[in-house]
Amino acid sequence: MNTAIIVAAGSGTRFNSEKPKQFVDLNGKPVLAHTLERFQACNDVDAVVVVLAEEHQPYFVELLNENPQITKVSFVVLGGRTRAESVRNGLNGVDPATEVVLVHDGARPLVTVGEIERVIAKAKETGAACLTAAVTDTIKQIDGDRIVGTVDRRELRRALTPQGFKLEILQKAFENADALDEPVSDESYLVEQLGVKVASVSGSSRNIKITHSEDLLIAEALLKDGNS
């Protein structure tokens, strides 16, 4: 079996809204409901563990009540002080029979079933896979407020989610307790620290993360466009 951990424990301090960003309305339902529907629709995903902030649990109960089509949620766990702690808590809710565990940002509602399938397949093959997209901007190396060089963007990719790992590999990455104190922005980083090579799986730039309020307008526009 394969299990997805959906991280939705962010406080969303960069988002101007009463509700946290995972629960604001996007085309008639919460952002997180869109995200869960994508994993629901993927036949390779058997169970979903949702990581929530304690104070957001009432929003999640309401979400499940209003979206009975979402049936794969097997566990709800509480988030930690950091992203890494939240994912580690999520791991505690994963069925030990799991072969591949995915980690996905709850605030990426435009992930496609194809992206989820490809990450699972690659993680099964190589042990670790990260969805990525091209870097389209020119990237500058800075020192304070001075530009000191231009980075060759052909050697760079932007990390998206889901990221997928054989369960024992991700568990091992999280056993390194020190790692949890570093500013860890994704799970691939922790696995890279083990010396494990992570495969890059091509994803779409449409798979945006909703962080600022304008990202919600962008997600609406992309949903309207129909290919997301």
Place this chain on the structure above:
Amino acid sequence: MNTAIIVAAGSGTRFNSEKPKQFVDLNGKPVLAHTLERFQACNDVDAVVVVLAEEHQPYFVELLNENPQITKVSFVVLGGRTRAESVRNGLNGVDPATEVVLVHDGARPLVTVGEIERVIAKAKETGAACLTAAVTDTIKQIDGDRIVGTVDRRELRRALTPQGFKLEILQKAFENADALDEPVSDESYLVEQLGVKVASVSGSSRNIKITHSEDLLIAEALLKDGNS
């Protein structure tokens, strides 16, 4: 005086539309008309040189006829085979009395007057300035389809436009003819090659470049949101 070179010579092969992306409609007028209006509204900009592909000239004549509020266009020059050639052609249309020359992508219609002003002021002070935005994604270094590391994004910025330079500095950067054959994605790079330090000026992530068709929907959404 200060002069802006607006580069609108792209063929837009990544854009699904009959018209090139600079001329497609965005909220009732061409993308390029929005861009020109932002420079029109900036009192620090005295003249605008537009770089066009030869086959797009009829679209531009129509744009000027339908937007008589745009009065600062002093020169229209034809684009070259590459971006660097296009900008060099633009430089030939710049009044020699110019102190700061700006280079801006015609397909960035959401640039603000404040961004233009700040780049001019910084270029006046230091000789060379580039508008930049934070890198919000986790950036991976890749080797083929393998991730070999995570880049510290605190040392990176995304280059936007406008970029501004004292006229003689940009002219000198373009005298290095070899540079024009390299895949040059921005003018700051050419100035960096001279050994000149370029100042980073903070811009907004709303100042997007319209490249793919979904970017037009995103620009519409951002315009509707009102702060762009």
